[in-house]
Every structure is written in C-alpha cells, then in structure tokens.
Amino acid sequence: MQKLGEFKLPHFFNYPPYFTLQPVRDTREKQVQLWKELIIEYCRAQKVFIIGLEEDFPLFSNRAIERSLSHEARVAFLSALVSDGRAEWTDKGHKKCLILWHRIQEWADLIVHFVKENGLEDNVMTVEEIRSGTESRGTELYGIDRSVLMRALKLLEHKGKLVIFKGTSTDDEGVKFSL
Amino acid sequence: MAAGNYLPTAELTASGRPVLYPGEIESSLLSSVDLLSEENPNFPHLKSGLLILTNHRLLWLPNSTPASSPTPVHIPLSAVSHIFSLKKSIKSVFSTPRIRFQVSVTSEGRVDEKGLRSIVITLVLRGKSDPEAFLGKFWEALKVRAWEEIKVGASGAEAGSSSGPRSGEGSLALRVPVVGVAGILRKEQEMWESTDKSLQDAFQDLNALMSKAKEMVMLAEKMRLKLLAGSNNQATGAAEDELGTKEEMQDWLLSVGIASPVTKESAGALYHQQLSRQLADFVRIPLERAGGTINLIDVYCLFNRARGTELISPDDLLQACSLWEKFDVPVMLRKFDSGVMVIQNKAHSDDEVFARIRSLVTKPDALQSGVSASDAAMTLGVAPAMAKEYLLTAEGKGLLCRDISPDGFRFYINLFQDINSDDVYLVRDYSIYVAWISTNSISR
Known part of the structure; x- marks a missing residue:
C-alpha cells in the first residue's frame, strides 16, 4: 500500500478516475464523499489546518499514476467540506481553506478535557502554552491552529468557563480557567 | 367476399412498400382512393386506400394494416383494355373525380389479362389530386407497354446464358471455354467490347442515354448474375488479385441501386411517407453489416448513392426517419445525448x-x-x-x-x-x- 509521508493511502488513490471530476451525478456524489473522507483523514493525521488552493497539496496529486486534481475539482471537493461544516473558506476569493476535522465545539470539549486531565481548573495559561506547552504535548491540542484555538476559547468564555485577558508582560493573551 | 377472389393480391415489404417486379417503376401515387365496380355489386368496394401507378400495374394498398382491413391488391396493366376519359360537365366539377377503365376478367369475374369478359372499374379520388395528370400518366403507362419488354428481355437473357449464340458472332475461332474467374473476366471483356458501341451511342445525347439506360442496367444485372455464378466454380485456385477484382466488381454491381426511387414527382404529398418506407427497406442490409447501428451520415451517403440521380436532401432523410415512429418498421432513429443520430435495429439492444x-x-x-x-x-x-x-x-x-x-x-x-x-x-x-x-x- 502506498504512503504519503507517514500517511497510509487507500488503494483507490491509484485509480485514475479518482482524479477526474466525474460528470455523472451518482458517481460524482460517491467520488466527492471519498475525497472528503480522505482530506479529513489526511489533515487529522498530518495536523494540516489550511489548504491553499494554489499551493501544492500532497494529496491532490499522485506521481505514481501521473494524475492531479484540476482547480475546478479541488474547489468542488473543498466546497463540499465547507457545506458540511467541516471546512471554511478563510478569504472571499476562496484561495485558502481551513479544515476542521474537529468542529469548534469538539475542540472546546477537548480543551475542557485537557484542563481537567492536568488539574488546571483554576489556573492561568497563555494561549501559546496551550498550543505548544509541555502539558499539551502528545495531545490533539498540540500544534493547533491559533485561530481555531481562539474560536474554541471564545466559545468557552461565552459559556462562562474561562476568561481571556490581555497579557501584561508579553503580547500573548492569557486564559483564566474557572471550571 | 375477399377481394382476392376478384383481384390478385400484391406483395408488400416489411415496412409496407410494394415489392416491385424487375424493371417496374412507380410513376404516380394517390392517397384516399376507392376502388370499386359500379356494374358488379359483388365486386369488393375497397375504401380509401393508397393507389400506386407503376409502368406494370395499378396497386391498391389499405391505409392502415389492422387484421380486418382488406389485403393489398393489384391490377396488371396488361389486363386493362380501355381507359375512359373524364366526364366534363358542370356537375363533375363539384363531385369527387372518378376515373373509369375497362379490364378483362375471367368467367368467374377475376381480373386477368387472358379473361374473355370485361368489366368497368371505377376509381374514386377522394384526396387532393389532379385527376387529369393521373389519367395522363395512366394512358402513357398503358401505351408504353413496359411489361411486354421485360418479358422479351427475360427470355432473351435466358437464351444468351444457356447456349450463347449471341456472343458467338465473328469470334468462333477465339472462343475459349469459360473457366473460373479468369474466364468470366474475359467474357466480360468481350461483352464490354461488343457493347462499347452502344455505350458510345448512349453518351451522344441525354435522350439517347435515357433510352439506353434500361439496357445498361440490364447489362449490369446480367454481369452480376454471372459473377455470382462464377463464384461457385472458381475454387480452382484463382489468384489473389483476381479475387480482389471480382469482389470489388461485385460490390459495385450490388450497389447499382434502387430501381424505383420514391421521388417528389411520383409521390407528391405522400413523398415523405413513401420515402420513409423505402428507406426502412433499404437500410436493412447496411444495418446488418454495420452490426446493428449505423450513423445517419453514412446512411445518407449510401441511400443517395443507391438512388443515383434522384438525390434527397438531409432534411428529407431526417423527416423520413422520424416518420418511422408512426409505422411498424423494424428500424428506429436514435439520438444520443451529444446530438449524434444513428439508425438502429429495434432488435439491437x-x-x-x-x-x-x-x-x-x-x-x-x-x-x-x-x-x-x-x-x-x-x-x-x-x-x-x-x-x-x-x-x-x-x-x-x-x-x-x-x-x-x-x-x-x-x-x-x-x-x-x-x-x-x-x-x-x-x-x-x-x-x-x-x-x-x-x-x-x-x-x-
């Protein structure tokens, strides 16, 4: 089985029609479905948050069979993720796409779980510490996209579970948990 | 009371076109014509059918083909002894035109050229038509007596192939037995040489060509028959190129074409309908050869080639094909999503x-x-x-x-x-x- 870095690719990745946008509705629906799954799986495994449409994204081409997705196809598959709520366009021109393999609510749940796990219920942490601190190492939070993290934190703040404040010594923002 | 007791039955093709005799050509078609005899009440009254005048026969076909409708019939022109002129009166201007003619019948009342009695048959022309023009063509067909020529021609051809006294003139010393393809080709060569003069005559002017046309077709037909006969005894190892020539020759002659193409002139308002039926008969063989489907463009070429001089337009072809839906024919027109159109055998799934x-x-x-x-x-x-x-x-x-x-x-x-x-x-x-x-x- 083929691999892309550490990521194990499914067999159909070598199926040439997988890389051509299928015009027949039923076939296309299935093709889109498979692409959505593969993109999510790949991004989760590789911790990829942003896919740039004009940049080389390893999943969108297959050197072994010399096929790559057309721009139209990339837009079609990412748009399908966006309409599922599992991705968002970050700009109006649809050039960059934010992939949410966890929805914001799920990320928020992960943060709560992380805080309880580490006994940080009434502590203060900086945002940067959550992303790359020793506590978060080995968890899904490690290396999380900053904007995604901020949105999850704001969601929790809205629910009264924490307070975000501007740091005094650094530019970084601080978080005061109150679970 | 079946019409068959009085009138001979006419044969039809699968798509409802009459099966024509060799050398038979349609000259006029009229729709909604009644055929009856006013003097014999037992004679069937055939209502509102299609009347086809050829140079041999007068055919009457029922309009539709449910089981109950009368069978198609024909009257050989050889049985027609007299055609009455149209009655000219004020009354006749307003009533439906009637054409009367006298035919020979046997003592049982059956129409036959050898009949000793005679009967007057009336045609009632209910459709829009020009009775004068039809009558003119009817007269002409009767005057030309085309059916007699064919009989003479057929007996002549038989004599020629059985003993060969015709090809014997002046070349007795050179006669070689006809063996295999080479023999046939040599014989053709001789025939061409002997007919060279008639060919030259034919091309002198168009009128002459028209009068020679029938001979030319007969010549081609005869050669085809000989080639076919030759293919049976040529197993004695003919050279490859000879074989090729023979096949090519056969192909040419086989596609000599349609003897009586439906034309606007002969069919008038019935043109597309009749063309459609003729086309359905015609495509059967190319369709088989092409594996069940054939491109419309290919059919257009083949059909026009077979028609020779009476070419049809692409529009006519398309119309003729679209009319198939209304008839019970074994072929259909199919349009692919891309717009490509093909003719398809209905059996071809x-x-x-x-x-x-x-x-x-x-x-x-x-x-x-x-x-x-x-x-x-x-x-x-x-x-x-x-x-x-x-x-x-x-x-x-x-x-x-x-x-x-x-x-x-x-x-x-x-x-x-x-x-x-x-x-x-x-x-x-x-x-x-x-x-x-x-x-x-x-x-x-």
Missing part, C-alpha cells in the same frame, strides 16, 4: 452492448489502463464516434467513469460504488474493486 463494454473494461489490461473510444470501437465493431457515444451512455448509467489526462480521454470500470466511504481502507471481498487492486499491485 443496448443491454447487449453494455454487457460487451463491461466485459471489455474488466479485462486485466483495461482495469489497469482503461479503454479509449477506439479500443471500444474495435471490440464492438462500430465506428469510433459511435463507440464513444456508447461509452458515454454506459457512463451515464454508472457502469463506467472517465479519466481525463494528458494521455487522453479514457474510460474505466466504475469502482466508486464498490468503495466504502465510511472506511476508505476497507476492501470488500469478491468485488470488482478487489480484482482491480490485484491487477494494479502486480503492475507496480
């Missing part, structure tokens, strides 16, 4: 084609690298453009899916439905997906 496409794309080679339209064309025995239509139709049905790359446009068996979208790594046993994976893992 898409399912069979799809089954063949399926077996083609599941071969190990095709599983790995797909098929192109030309690959499919070879397997299906159709033109590449047509093969592509079939592939696209199969794609529309979800059997295939496409791959567009710098290598071209190729089709693969559709694996998408076999893949589980909840678990992209799962491979179900015994699926076509498994077969695909195994051929692909061998090749890489």
Whole structure:
C-alpha cells in the first residue's frame, strides 16, 4: 500500500478516475464523499489546518499514476467540506481553506478535557502554552491552529468557563480557567 | 367476399412498400382512393386506400394494416383494355373525380389479362389530386407497354446464358471455354467490347442515354448474375488479385441501386411517407453489416448513392426517419445525448452492448489502463464516434467513469460504488474493486 509521508493511502488513490471530476451525478456524489473522507483523514493525521488552493497539496496529486486534481475539482471537493461544516473558506476569493476535522465545539470539549486531565481548573495559561506547552504535548491540542484555538476559547468564555485577558508582560493573551 | 377472389393480391415489404417486379417503376401515387365496380355489386368496394401507378400495374394498398382491413391488391396493366376519359360537365366539377377503365376478367369475374369478359372499374379520388395528370400518366403507362419488354428481355437473357449464340458472332475461332474467374473476366471483356458501341451511342445525347439506360442496367444485372455464378466454380485456385477484382466488381454491381426511387414527382404529398418506407427497406442490409447501428451520415451517403440521380436532401432523410415512429418498421432513429443520430435495429439492444463494454473494461489490461473510444470501437465493431457515444451512455448509467489526462480521454470500470466511504481502507471481498487492486499491485 502506498504512503504519503507517514500517511497510509487507500488503494483507490491509484485509480485514475479518482482524479477526474466525474460528470455523472451518482458517481460524482460517491467520488466527492471519498475525497472528503480522505482530506479529513489526511489533515487529522498530518495536523494540516489550511489548504491553499494554489499551493501544492500532497494529496491532490499522485506521481505514481501521473494524475492531479484540476482547480475546478479541488474547489468542488473543498466546497463540499465547507457545506458540511467541516471546512471554511478563510478569504472571499476562496484561495485558502481551513479544515476542521474537529468542529469548534469538539475542540472546546477537548480543551475542557485537557484542563481537567492536568488539574488546571483554576489556573492561568497563555494561549501559546496551550498550543505548544509541555502539558499539551502528545495531545490533539498540540500544534493547533491559533485561530481555531481562539474560536474554541471564545466559545468557552461565552459559556462562562474561562476568561481571556490581555497579557501584561508579553503580547500573548492569557486564559483564566474557572471550571 | 375477399377481394382476392376478384383481384390478385400484391406483395408488400416489411415496412409496407410494394415489392416491385424487375424493371417496374412507380410513376404516380394517390392517397384516399376507392376502388370499386359500379356494374358488379359483388365486386369488393375497397375504401380509401393508397393507389400506386407503376409502368406494370395499378396497386391498391389499405391505409392502415389492422387484421380486418382488406389485403393489398393489384391490377396488371396488361389486363386493362380501355381507359375512359373524364366526364366534363358542370356537375363533375363539384363531385369527387372518378376515373373509369375497362379490364378483362375471367368467367368467374377475376381480373386477368387472358379473361374473355370485361368489366368497368371505377376509381374514386377522394384526396387532393389532379385527376387529369393521373389519367395522363395512366394512358402513357398503358401505351408504353413496359411489361411486354421485360418479358422479351427475360427470355432473351435466358437464351444468351444457356447456349450463347449471341456472343458467338465473328469470334468462333477465339472462343475459349469459360473457366473460373479468369474466364468470366474475359467474357466480360468481350461483352464490354461488343457493347462499347452502344455505350458510345448512349453518351451522344441525354435522350439517347435515357433510352439506353434500361439496357445498361440490364447489362449490369446480367454481369452480376454471372459473377455470382462464377463464384461457385472458381475454387480452382484463382489468384489473389483476381479475387480482389471480382469482389470489388461485385460490390459495385450490388450497389447499382434502387430501381424505383420514391421521388417528389411520383409521390407528391405522400413523398415523405413513401420515402420513409423505402428507406426502412433499404437500410436493412447496411444495418446488418454495420452490426446493428449505423450513423445517419453514412446512411445518407449510401441511400443517395443507391438512388443515383434522384438525390434527397438531409432534411428529407431526417423527416423520413422520424416518420418511422408512426409505422411498424423494424428500424428506429436514435439520438444520443451529444446530438449524434444513428439508425438502429429495434432488435439491437443496448443491454447487449453494455454487457460487451463491461466485459471489455474488466479485462486485466483495461482495469489497469482503461479503454479509449477506439479500443471500444474495435471490440464492438462500430465506428469510433459511435463507440464513444456508447461509452458515454454506459457512463451515464454508472457502469463506467472517465479519466481525463494528458494521455487522453479514457474510460474505466466504475469502482466508486464498490468503495466504502465510511472506511476508505476497507476492501470488500469478491468485488470488482478487489480484482482491480490485484491487477494494479502486480503492475507496480
């Protein structure tokens, strides 16, 4: 089985029609479905948050069979993720796409779980510490996209579970948990 | 009371066109014509049918063909002894025109040229038509007595092939027994030489050509028959090129064409309807040869070639084809999604084609690298453009899916439905997906 870095690719990745946008509705629906799954799986495994449409994204081409997705196809598959709520366009021109393999609510749940796990219920942490601190190492939070993290934190703040404040010594923002 | 007791039955083709005698040509068609005899009440009253005047016969065909309708009948012109002129009176201007003519009948009342009694038959022309013009053509057909010429011609041909006194003149010393293809070709050569003069005469002016045309057709027919006869005893090892020549020759002569093409002049308002039926009869053979479907453009060429000088326009062809829906004919016009139109045998089913496409794309080679339209064309025995239509139709049905790359446009068996979208790594046993994976893992 083929691999892309550490990521194990499914067999159909070598199926040439997988890389051509299928015009027949039923076939296309299935093709889109498979692409959505593969993109999510790949991004989760590789911790990829942003896919740039004009940049080389390893999943969108297959050197072994010399096929790559057309721009139209990339837009079609990412748009399908966006309409599922599992991705968002970050700009109006649809050039960059934010992939949410966890929805914001799920990320928020992960943060709560992380805080309880580490006994940080009434502590203060900086945002940067959550992303790359020793506590978060080995968890899904490690290396999380900053904007995604901020949105999850704001969601929790809205629910009264924490307070975000501007740091005094650094530019970084601080978080005061109150679970 | 069957009409057959009084009138001989006429033979029809599968699509409802009359089967014409050799040398028989239609000269006029009229719709909604009644055929009856005013003096014999027992004589069948045939209502509102299609009347066809040829140089041999007067045919009457029922309008539709339910089981209850009368059988198609014909009156040989040889039995017609007199045609009465139209009655000219103020009254006749307003009533439906009637044409009366006298035919010979046997003592039982059956129409026959050898009959001793005679009877007056009336044609009632209910449709829009020009009785004067029809009468003119009727008179002309009777005057020319074309049926007699054919009989003479046929007996002459028999005499020529049985003993050959005709070809004997002046070349007795050079006569070689006719053996194999070489012999036939030599005999043709002789015939051509002897007819060279008549050919030259024929080309002197158009009128002369017209009068020689029948002889030319007869000549061609005769040669064809000889070639066919020759093919039976040429097993004695004829050279390859001779064989080629013979086949080519046969092809030419076989496509000499349609003896009596339906024309606007002869059919008038019935033109498209009759053309449609004639076309249905005509496409049968090319259709068989092309494997059940044939491109409309190809048919246009073949049909016009067979018609010779009476060419039809593409529009006429299309109209004739679209009329097939209304008749009970074994062929149909089919339009693919792309707009390509083909003529198809009704018996020729898409399912069979799809089954063949399926077996083609599941071969190990095709599983790995797909098929192109030309690959499919070879397997299906159709033109590449047509093969592509079939592939696209199969794609529309979800059997295939496409791959567009710098290598071209190729089709693969559709694996998408076999893949589980909840678990992209799962491979179900015994699926076509498994077969695909195994051929692909061998090749890489």
